[in-house]
Amino acid sequence: MLAPRKKLWSTPERAVTAALDFVAPFKEEDVVYDVGCGDGRVLIKFAMLEGTPAGTKFVGVEIDEDRASEARENVERSGLSDRIAIxxxxxxxxxxxxxxxVFLYLIPRGLRLIKPVLLGSEGGGGGGRKIKIVTYMxxxxxxxxxSKVNVEPAHQKGAGWPVHLYELEAHGAV
Incomplete structure (x- = not known):
């Protein structure tokens, strides 16, 4: 299935499922981003959801070229290259x-930095377009x-990590 390369942090399956519960079903006009997409597992799971329209677009953003290459390989292997761009x-x-x-698995500093990029200078105020943002941890x-749910990753018995859903106004160009 997914080709493992480096031992890096990846989004646990239970967090991906919780995020999917928040944002599905997808619509034809949806454009779904995973910021820091790693090996592409979140986008692949999202794109494979039964009933997702063919026109739904998925975009992974990854700063590390090795991880971006790994994600591209996994997307290719899953047969979803026509729907997912890395x-x-x-x-x-x-x-x-x-x-x-937008799906975000970032530390608080990363969320502070990405927020104005995602939402524009007006932050969460009125007058823009709605965007669903899911944060993990x-x-x-x-x-x-x-909405918020706590998930217990399979590799951390007894831990409960939060998955949050925000519906915010974005003030960027459309």
């Missing part, structure tokens, strides 16, 4: 103007989540 770039330099759903400072 870009190797600094996530803070990406234009998310078409994003309708950390919360967006200054924002109120719509």
């Amino acid at each position: 870009i190797c770039e600094n996530a803070l330099m990406v234009d998310y103007g078409d994003a309708t759903v 950390s919360e967006f400072e200054g924002e109120t989540f719509v």
Whole structure:
């Protein structure tokens, strides 16, 4: 299935399932981003969801070229190259103007840095387009989540890590 290369942090399956429960079903016009996509497992699981329209687009952003290559290989192996694009770039330099759903597994500092890039200068205020944002483990400072569940990763018995859903206004170009 997924080709393992390096021993790096990856999103546990239970967190991916919880995130999917928050954002599915996808629509034809959805553009779904995974920032720091690693080996591509989140996007592959999302794209393989039964009933997802063929027009739904999935984009992985990965700064590390080795991990981006690994994600591309996994996407190719899964037969989803026509639906999932992997870009190797600094996530803070990406234009998310078409994003309708974003998955983030970042530390609090990373969330503070990416928030204005995703939402624009107005933050979570009114007047923009709605965007669903799912964070794993950390919360967006200054924002109120719509839903939250705790998941217990298979490799950490007894641990309960949060998955949050935010529905925020984005003020970037569309």
